[in-house]
Amino acid sequence: MxxxxxxxxxxxxxxxxxxxxxxxxxxxxxLQDAQVDLNPHQVDAALFAFKSPLSNGAILADEVGLGKTIEAGIILSQNWAEKKQRLLIIAPSNLRKQWNQELMDKFFLPSVILEAKSFNQMIKDGVANPFNQENKIVICSYHFARNKEFYLKKVTWDLVIIDEAHRLRNVYKASNKIGNAIKNALSERKKVLLTATPLQNSILELYGLVSIIDDYVFGDLKSFKSQFSRLADKENFDTLRERLQPVCQRTLRRQVKEYINYTNRYAIVEEFFPSENEQKLYDLVSDYLQRDVLFALPVGQRQLITLILRKLLASSSYAISGTLSALANRLEDKISEHIFEERVESDYELFDEIKDEWTAEADEDNFPDNTAVELSDEAVAQIKDEINDLKSFRDLADNIPFNTKAEKLFTALNKGFEKLSELGANKKALIFTESKRTQEYLFNLLSEPGKGYEGEVILFNGTNNDKNSNNIYRNWLEKHKGTDRITGSPTADKRAALVDYFRDEATIMIATEAAAEGINLQFCSLVVNYDLPWNPQRIEQRIGRCHRYGQLYDVVVVNFLNKANAADKRVYELLDKKFKLFDGVFGASDEVLGSIGSGIDFEKRIAKIYNDCRDPASIEQAFDELQDELKDDITERIEDTKKRLLExxxxxxxxxxxxxxxxxxxxxxxxxxxxxxxxxxxxxxxxxxxxxxxxxxxxxxxxxxxxxxxxxxxxxxxxxxxxxxxxxxxxxxxxxxxxxxxxxxxxxxxxxxxxVAKELVFEYPKNQTVSTPLENFIGKQGWMQLSLITISAFDEEDYIVIANTTDDGEVIESGLSARFFSLTATEGEECNLPYHTKNHFKEIFINEQENLVEKNTKRNREFFDVEIEKLDQWADDMKIGLQKEIEDFDAEIKLRKAEAKKMLNLEEKVKAQRQIKDLEKKRGDKRRILYEAQDEIDEKKETLLSDVEKRLQQKVGTKELFTIKWKLI
Incomplete structure (x- = not known):
């Protein structure tokens, strides 16, 4: 053309x-700008969040697997395109990198993760508020947002996305410190909450989540309880559903199966029995960790370090050996605590993150503190004994020639690849371990000549600084030189290089937990949990690297199980049966995972059992109690309520x-x-x-x-x-x-x-087989003028208006006129618009402008009516709550007066009357609050009216684009 x-x-x-x-x-x-497929429910959800310029936000509650991150990405992209670029994402700490990567990979949106280290450095560099970023979306964790509430509040955010928002469901409780801090900091900002589980245990959770978006959707907690705690009443139920519909949208997998293909999970359990020396090492270190006093562990972090030591112990003898050396050195050389932490983190990459999560949670299960122990001669002797013990454990670990679990890895891979062959999937395996030392050990083991995987294995961790990874990175940079694939961030580019190499060249990627954040590996469908985390959400995140939107094949999940360890067996049973992590339809664990909040409490309970229980019987009893506590949080009643309310x-x-x-x-x-x-x-x-x-x-x-x-x-x-x-x-x-x-x-x-005004000769295609309305104008000619009309009110809207008439006076409407520009044309001579046509076009533009303004006004009036109705409902709610309290006082006063009349003792009568007087005073206070509440309601309405009046001062701008004399041949 x-x-x-x-x-x-x-x-x-x-x-x-x-x-x-x-x-x-x-x-x-x-949508065109993003690397995402068009899925109508995602566009629908984004449109729902945007539907009213007066709205304070929305809860997007699609079932898991429907791409709520993509919905948020579309919304963020639109804001970005409209130059509304003060954007914030609050997400669980383990999802921050995933957001960072997906925003760049799918939406080409730059972002920055704010955490303590980067935040403090920026403050040191003279930045007044690190949240105030230019040209970057800010990403931070829940705990960080709470800790930096003051800074968060100072930014005039255009939009805030809160991921896994069910974590804030108890914000209506004063004890929910994180929820209340975030709500307070962002009270005046537009927010979109993402959660597949907006209702888990109580209808009050919906009240809490909605209140984060808008405090005026419902009244206070008391009025909400009085109206909606008994939803058996159909009228109350329908009222609540009606009130929720403007603020909450939920789509189910079954409703979109026409557009999205879901795959299954298959679980393979590889059982093993440790060798005699492996079991001996486990028993010795386990007994050591259960001692009442330990000098080697940092003060105040015994529980945390104990957890990490147990995880390294279960990973491999190579993993625990290095940490045992670090503990012995700490006692011998009085190494400072921060250096010790660096040594632990160099192997166990999640140290900082778990430390942040554990210290942010209420920590009620502290182990005995060793700060009160004075270094007497006896204590010095104990320290020397502890050093000797640690060295003997290390020596035992170093002298174990091979790990039974590692040898079983070959069997597990064969089973997994056999299943992939049945499914027709790529021969790719993603192996997860929690230790970098174990990762290196497995790499060397799998890469040995004759083992079948030489030259086909790569590593992926938090640094990716090994020789092989650096070579892959250099080759990738050379290959993509001069293209947009190179972002300029060495960390991001190296990760991309390794993912590309895994997809195109390697068979196996051995990853630490760093790979569970921020990379998508849909081309791989075998996940091997060499080490199994105790936090179910981390496991789901691992599997989710492969088993996610876009996966074409069923995903095989391999787990290792130490048959000699009673606690390990029970942990696996819980993760498999209770949390349903390892088989079934994609995302089957979502409801249950949502019900346990952050998963940290569950992880702590497991750690406590390992530390407290010293024999199989006590282990069984402790796990029985835990399993009993974990009875389905989501009852049938709650499930039924959720379906009827939100779907x-x-x-x-x-x-x-x-x-x-x-x-x-x-x-x-x-x-x-x-x-x-x-x-x-x-x-x-x-x-x-x-x-x-x-x-x-x-x-x-x-x-x-x-x-x-x-x-x-x-x-x-x-x-x-x-x-x-x-x-x-x-x-x-x-x-x-x-x-x-x-x-x-x-x-x-x-x-x-x-x-300039010119003649354009449009050519109607001679091979056109389908008749179009333009055909009627073949052989005719006329004049056309295009203008851009911009209306500024609540939002800014643009309209291209085309005034078009034939020489014989026929007016061609704007939409049909636009079709002329789908035809080939040639430019002719310059020309001048006739005077009478110019006046005619002016009339057309004035009429079209009036129509557009009227449509805009009508739509804004509807938005306004919704807001006023919301405020009226809020006012009614507040009155209901206060009136209920006054009625309760009336009833109690009446009862007390009746009782006082029956009293014979004068002293008791006086005392009773005093109590009645106090109740009457409280009732009077409530009545006064009721009147004040009415004043507050009126004030709120006045504020809204003033705001609307300002924004309704419609500004209409017009700009002439060009004029042509046309001919259609």
Missing amino acids: NLTAYHAKFLAYDLTIRKPANDINKFTAS NIDEEVREKLRIDYEKTKGYLNIFERNLWEVTKYYLNGHASFSNENYAFTLNKNPFPAENIHPGPYMVLKPKEGQKKSEVYVPDDTNIYRVGHPLAQRLLIACKNSIT
């Missing part, structure tokens, strides 16, 4: 106009999603085609194009003053029946999209181009 400058200008404006909040095509540019009828949802899908898909196709055509027009003479696969290479930079990659470039435009993720992109190719700097630059250039 041959475009003119007028085509390019029209299409450039059309590609960048801002659409209303409730327009189904609002996110088209964001819509399947057929209704499916039909809506189907219609929206067709609309969005059609508009996205047009959007991508128009971007391609504008790009071809502007880069004509600067680039070589391949229409077949939407690719081009820059031969000459059209913007010499800017650093533009030469290419190649490719638009991710799927063919019919294909998904975006299935489009093959060569490694050296830049992904071209509307948000790419080159696209942004040339769109601006097209919009700013000088387009």
